[in-house]
Amino acid sequence: MSIMALLLWLGLSLLVAVQSSGVKNCHPGCHCEVESFGLFDSFSLTRVDCRGLGPRASMPIPIPLDTAHLDLSSIAMGPLSDTMLAGPGYTTLVSLDLSDNHITKVSPNALSKLRYLETLDLSHNHLERLSSGFFSGLPLAEVDLSHNSFHEFDMDLFATKVNSEPLTVDLSYNKLVSVLASLHGRILHIQTLNLSANQLSSAPTLAGLPLRYLNLDGNPITQIKKGTFAQLKDLVYLSISGLNELRLIEPYSFKGLHSLQVLDLSNNPKLKNLSLAVFSGLDSLQELNLSGSGVESLPTKILTHLPSIKSITLGRNIQCWRTQKQGQFHRQMGQVYHNEVLTCNVEGILL
Ligand SMILES: *[C@@H]1O[C@H](CO)[C@@H](O)[C@H](O)[C@H]1NC(C)=O
Numbered sequence: 001m002s003i004m005a006l007l008l009w010l011g012l013s014l015l016v017a018v019q020s021s022g023v024k025n026c027h028p029g030c031h032c033e034v035e036s037f038g039l040f041d042s043f044s045l046t047r048v049d050c051r052g053l054g055p056r057a058s059m060p061i062p063i064p065l066d067t068a069h070l071d072l073s074s075i076a077m078g079p080l081s082d083t084m085l086a087g088p089g090y091t092t093l094v095s096l097d098l099s100d101n102h103i104t105k106v107s108p109n110a111l112s113k114l115r116y117l118e119t120l121d122l123s124h125n126h127l128e129r130l131s132s133g134f135f136s137g138l139p140l141a142e143v144d145l146s147h148n149s150f151h152e153f154d155m156d157l158f159a160t161k162v163n164s165e166p167l168t169v170d171l172s173y174n175k176l177v178s179v180l181a182s183l184h185g186r187i188l189h190i191q192t193l194n195l196s197a198n199q200l201s202s203a204p205t206l207a208g209l210p211l212r213y214l215n216l217d218g219n220p221i222t223q224i225k226k227g228t229f230a231q232l233k234d235l236v237y238l239s240i241s242g243l244n245e246l247r248l249i250e251p252y253s254f255k256g257l258h259s260l261q262v263l264d265l266s267n268n269p270k271l272k273n274l275s276l277a278v279f280s281g282l283d284s285l286q287e288l289n290l291s292g293s294g295v296e297s298l299p300t301k302i303l304t305h306l307p308s309i310k311s312i313t314l315g316r317n318i319q320c321w322r323t324q325k326q327g328q329f330h331r332q333m334g335q336v337y338h339n340e341v342l343t344c345n346v347e348g349i350l351l
């Protein structure tokens, strides 16, 4: 290492050094830790871990005044009332873990004091609904509602979020049969939405959400209809994998997905036929995964619809790449586009 690099390294390590120390006034049964960082420890934040504290804890559990991260998971909390998260110190929380707490109900203003809350984990509870103002005024960036009992969910619940930071919402492992986005002209900043392992029988229309990542894996969807994703022009990643009943993807189903880079259609065993028009509009698609699906061959002219494709996976272990015709690959098949061809590690893939 040169002297300069050494000095730089010393300087950086001084800046990011995190020191932890014990905290006075930590509630018995919780573990509190102060993390200091910055030059001369100029910043500090407290992390409080009360995981598994036990059902007799009286709420709100006292926490140090500068607590940023609070873990209240697995304490058999039960229904969440307006006062349980309204103690001193709660106002400054940036993240809160309420997972695995047998929460069946939450009162509408339960989070109203948490004005800086960015990360909320309510996973592994028994929630069926949330009242409309529940997230009101919170600067949320990440909300985990997975492993609950929602049957229906309207994304407009997030319309009252105060800032325009992108939001990630995990609704996987619920009982969702319908997901709505009734915006009424409002703007939702949801960028990542995980709807995997639900009971959706068709892909929801999420028009108006600026989604970049959407996961629909493991739903009982039987067909994807033309135009389903027409409005999701910002979508970069779409996963429709592990659908045991998916038989048909209609032509032009992905039309409008101009930004899509990755399309995961793997492990859809009943999906056999894909017409050329299915791939229409996928101008930016780089990766197509059809591994473990019933699709055994690809339409010959597929590259004309997929100008940006880099790799296609199908069958058990078949990989195809777009290559220049003059390449060294000796098993080139199906001339497709200008002097570019699709080259696979197994022959006879193209129709
Ligand atoms: C979505 O949920 C599935 C199932 O829980 C999980 O495997 C996947 O990593 C999740 N994706 C994101 C981006 O959270």
Ligand SMILES: *[C@@H]1O[C@H](CO)[C@@H](O)[C@H](O)[C@H]1NC(C)=O
Pocket: 273
């Ligand atoms: C699959 O495609 C072939 C050839 O295009 C067609 O004959 C057949 O009817 C299609 N099957 C289904 C289930 O759409």
Ligand SMILES: *[C@@H]1O[C@H](CO)[C@@H](O)[C@H](O)[C@H]1NC(C)=O
Pocket: 241, 266, 267, 289, 290, 291, 292, 313
């Ligand atoms: C395609 O999907 C399969 C199954 O989900 C996965 O194991 C594999 O890694 C994926 N391949 C690529 C290239 O992403």
